[in-house]
Amino acid sequence: MAALRAEGVYKVFGRRPAEAVRRLQAGATRDEVKNHGTAAVIDASFEVEAGETFVVMGLSGSGKSTLIRMLNGLQPPTAGRVVLGDADLSTVSSKEMRQIRQKRVSMVFQHFALLPHRTIIDNAAYPLALQDVDRTERRQRAGRALEMVGLSGWEDHLPSELSGGMRQRVGLARALAADTEILLMDEAFSALDPLIRREMQEQLLELQETLGKTIVFITHDLNEAMHLGDRIAMMRDGQIVQIGTAEQILSDPANDYVAQFVADVDKTRVLTAGSVMVRPAAVVTSGAGPRVALREMREAQASAAYLVDKDRTLRGVLRDEDVVAAQRAGSESLVDLTRDEVTAVDVDAPLSEIFAPSAESPLPVPVVDARGRLVGVIPRVTLLEAMAPNDTSGPDTSSGDVAPEPATGPSTTDGAAS
Amino acid sequence: MNDPLVRIPLGDWARDVIAWLTSTLGALFDVVGDVLRAGYDGLTFVLAEPPFWAVGLVLAAIALLARRSWQLPVGSLIGFAIIYGVDQWDNAMATLALVLVASAIAIAIAIPIGILAARNATVSAITRPVLDFMQTMPAFVYLLPAVILFRVGVVPGLVATVIFALAPGVRLTELGIRQVDTEVVEAGHAFGATPRRILRQIQLPLALPTIMAGVNQVIMLSLSMVVISGLVGAAGLGQDVVRSLQSVNIGLGVEAGLAVVILAMYLDRVTSAFGKRSAVERARASAKA
Numbered sequence A: 001m002a003a004l005r006a007e008g009v010y011k012v013f014g015r016r017p018a019e020a021v022r023r024l025q026a027g028a029t030r031d032e033v034k035n036h037g038t039a040a041v042i043d044a045s046f047e048v049e050a051g052e053t054f055v056v057m058g059l060s061g062s063g064k065s066t067l068i069r070m071l072n073g074l075q076p077p078t079a080g081r082v083v084l085g086d087a088d089l090s091t092v093s094s095k096e097m098r099q100i101r102q103k104r105v106s107m108v109f110q111h112f113a114l115l116p117h118r119t120i121i122d123n124a125a126y127p128l129a130l131q132d133v134d135r136t137e138r139r140q141r142a143g144r145a146l147e148m149v150g151l152s153g154w155e156d157h158l159p160s161e162l163s164g165g166m167r168q169r170v171g172l173a174r175a176l177a178a179d180t181e182i183l184l185m186d187e188a189f190s191a192l193d194p195l196i197r198r199e200m201q202e203q204l205l206e207l208q209e210t211l212g213k214t215i216v217f218i219t220h221d222l223n224e225a226m227h228l229g230d231r232i233a234m235m236r237d238g239q240i241v242q243i244g245t246a247e248q249i250l251s252d253p254a255n256d257y258v259a260q261f262v263a264d265v266d267k268t269r270v271l272t273a274g275s276v277m278v279r280p281a282a283v284v285t286s287g288a289g290p291r292v293a294l295r296e297m298r299e300a301q302a303s304a305a306y307l308v309d310k311d312r313t314l315r316g317v318l319r320d321e322d323v324v325a326a327q328r329a330g331s332e333s334l335v336d337l338t339r340d341e342v343t344a345v346d347v348d349a350p351l352s353e354i355f356a357p358s359a360e361s362p363l364p365v366p367v368v369d370a371r372g373r374l375v376g377v378i379p380r381v382t383l384l385e386a387m388a389p390n391d392t393s394g395p396d397t398s399s400g401d402v403a404p405e406p407a408t409g410p411s412t413t414d415g416a417a418s
Numbered sequence B: 001m002n003d004p005l006v007r008i009p010l011g012d013w014a015r016d017v018i019a020w021l022t023s024t025l026g027a028l029f030d031v032v033g034d035v036l037r038a039g040y041d042g043l044t045f046v047l048a049e050p051p052f053w054a055v056g057l058v059l060a061a062i063a064l065l066a067r068r069s070w071q072l073p074v075g076s077l078i079g080f081a082i083i084y085g086v087d088q089w090d091n092a093m094a095t096l097a098l099v100l101v102a103s104a105i106a107i108a109i110a111i112p113i114g115i116l117a118a119r120n121a122t123v124s125a126i127t128r129p130v131l132d133f134m135q136t137m138p139a140f141v142y143l144l145p146a147v148i149l150f151r152v153g154v155v156p157g158l159v160a161t162v163i164f165a166l167a168p169g170v171r172l173t174e175l176g177i178r179q180v181d182t183e184v185v186e187a188g189h190a191f192g193a194t195p196r197r198i199l200r201q202i203q204l205p206l207a208l209p210t211i212m213a214g215v216n217q218v219i220m221l222s223l224s225m226v227v228i229s230g231l232v233g234a235a236g237l238g239q240d241v242v243r244s245l246q247s248v249n250i251g252l253g254v255e256a257g258l259a260v261v262i263l264a265m266y267l268d269r270v271t272s273a274f275g276k277r278s279a280v281e282r283a284r285a286s287a288k289a
Helices: A017-025 A064-069 A094-103 A120-124 A125-131 A135-148 A164-177 A195-210 A222-227 A247-253 A254-261 A289-301 A320-329 A355-360 A379-385 A409-417 B010-049 B052-066 B069-083 B089-119 B121-136 B140-152 B154-179 B182-190 B193-233 B235-246 B250-276 B278-287
Strands: A003-011 A037-046 A053-057 A079-084 A105-108 A183-188 A214-219 A231-236 A239-246 A282-285 A304-308 A314-319 A365-368 A373-377
Touching: A003 A017, A017 A037, A017 A079, A017 A094, A017 B154, A037 A064, A037 A079, A037 A239, A053 A064, A053 A222, A064 A079, A064 A105, A064 A183, A064 A214, A094 A105, A105 A164, A105 B182, A120 A125, A120 A135, A120 A164, A125 A135, A125 A164, A135 B182, A164 A195, A195 A222, A214 A222, A222 A247, A231 A247, A231 A254, A239 A247, A239 A254, A247 A254, A247 A304, A254 B069, A282 A289, A289 A304, A289 A320, A304 A373, A314 A320, A314 A365, A355 A379, A373 A379, B010 B089, B010 B154, B052 B069, B052 B250, B069 B089, B069 B250, B089 B121, B089 B154, B089 B193, B089 B235, B089 B250, B121 B154, B140 B193, B182 B193, B193 B235, B235 B250
Parallel strands: A053 A214, A053 A231, A105 A183, A183 A214, A282 A304
Antiparallel strands: A003 A037, A003 A079, A231 A239, A304 A314, A365 A373
16 A cells, blocks of 8 residues: 555645636646636645655746645645545544654655754654653654764754754654654755765665655755655646656656756766666577577677576676687587676666776676676667767757658667667 | 814714723723732832832842843942932832833733734734724823723723733734744644644744843833823822923923933843843753753
8 A cells, every 4th residue: 555645636825726726627727727826736646655765856836845745734735635544634633633743754844944942852852742752762762863864962952053964964863753654855955065965865865775764755956856766756837747767757758848857867877777778689598509609699790699597697708709719629618718808787787887897898788687697788889878868859950851760779779689 | 174074973982982881891990990900009019118229139130130241230220229319219119010010911911912913814914903003092092091991090001001012012922923934833733743832832932032022112112101191190200200291390300201211221121131032042051051
């Protein structure tokens, strides 16, 4: 069951929100309902699985902050439902809502929202104080949370004595101390300078590895979204225009808006080896002899083949001249002929880590899975192509009267591979 | 002017309302009057009965408590000595008692209304014009109905003072609470705090400097109105000011007036010193300790 579910959620601010929603549902645009109210969120539906990091990405005014505030009831939706586990937020009493906020969903704020008149430890312990946890226990638990974010020793300071990054760590510790299964993060790192932001992202990823929280993360920074998110919802003008993994959004943008947006992304950090690899052209199992290997290479029109075991564990690369020499010498085994000149890369490795192996190797870089099995290869041309900006505007900007067939990635690589 | 097309009989209505109030709610006003008079009498007894130096020292000690420095207490003592020297001490203590009773009542009314106004747009919209009315209506106009309802003496002065001094208390309480960082208040909600707890643990402590500025204003306005209410027979410095006016007694006027100024400075410095100690600063002080 999904940890969090939004079903056709609308939020309209203004004089006649219900009327605005009715018109929006009938197909009116955001501008057409302007006189009835400002539509902040329009028909948002999504599910967040337990343990998932779900990023909502959009520019300011896209409604993402309103959306996240509906997930813990800070803003009641004008229409639609938000379901948290088994609780429909639109039907719970205000007392039950407080219970849910205490036990099941906590929040990290853009500008930290610490209590300026309380010490760091009291800030981190604030959710526990609200749950009436006794003083010794809540100090203990808050202390542990502070330790997790690396702030031990700062317990008795005031927020004003800490830097921005440290304050947000307190904000994070406060949410962790509450020990809820769901964590809402509203532009949590946006107010921090880039280096600190990067550091906090890494820390969050690290914590997430051990804690496995369900996280909804709001950001306007696409790189951050791609870095943190298991899945990303792209928002524009109150609507979710696409939901998918970073790779899906990069390689298959739902519309021009998303495509334009992702054009600037440093794809080498987002795309993984697995997302650009192609089928290996020539593969020989280790039981075969030189003749089989040469036939494979001939058919693939390649000068080398990858040698794998029966379960496709990669053993190495065979060069045609070595195999020919071995055949002349009457050798039957291929295993001794492999060269180490090619470094295999992991299927989850980001493209940025593949440049070096690819540059060193004359052959396509082999890609292996966690158990060392060959799952694909990345020819250098594929790598270069994956980095090129997506051609969003069609043929009119590309060089003149090109035929539709050439120059698009998959067709070239498929041709070489098959 | 002489013969307007339409003459709104507003004055007649006001007279009728006051007459109706006196005839139907007279008993209630008597009770209110008795309570106010008892409060004033009690406080005057405390302030005026002990010897001048004892009261002066206690007031100076309060000043020391408000601001940990020697200037304010010493200055206060000098001021009190001057008041004593011009033979206005008893009057000054009567005035101080009036100010304290009126301010206490005004604050007790103003802060809850300010809190309500901060949390509810309708309340805010209703209170604003009412406050405008109370603050700008010439102070003497309050005195007349107050005299009719409560008869001449201390009580009408107190009532008029409370009405006159209420406004800044309400306004600054509302402002202070509205100024508290919305994200911090949101954080309270997001972690499941009750509205009452958010008010007590977040909004009020963080709004305190602004609320205290309002309290300071209430006290200062009370003082100015208490002097005016000497016109309707309220005791204290106001009576001597009025008497000096009526008998063109410059000497008495200056002496009583100076006592008002000294009292005003004392009250202002002490309350603003208390107000400046915000929740954040107090937390810092205790964290350092």
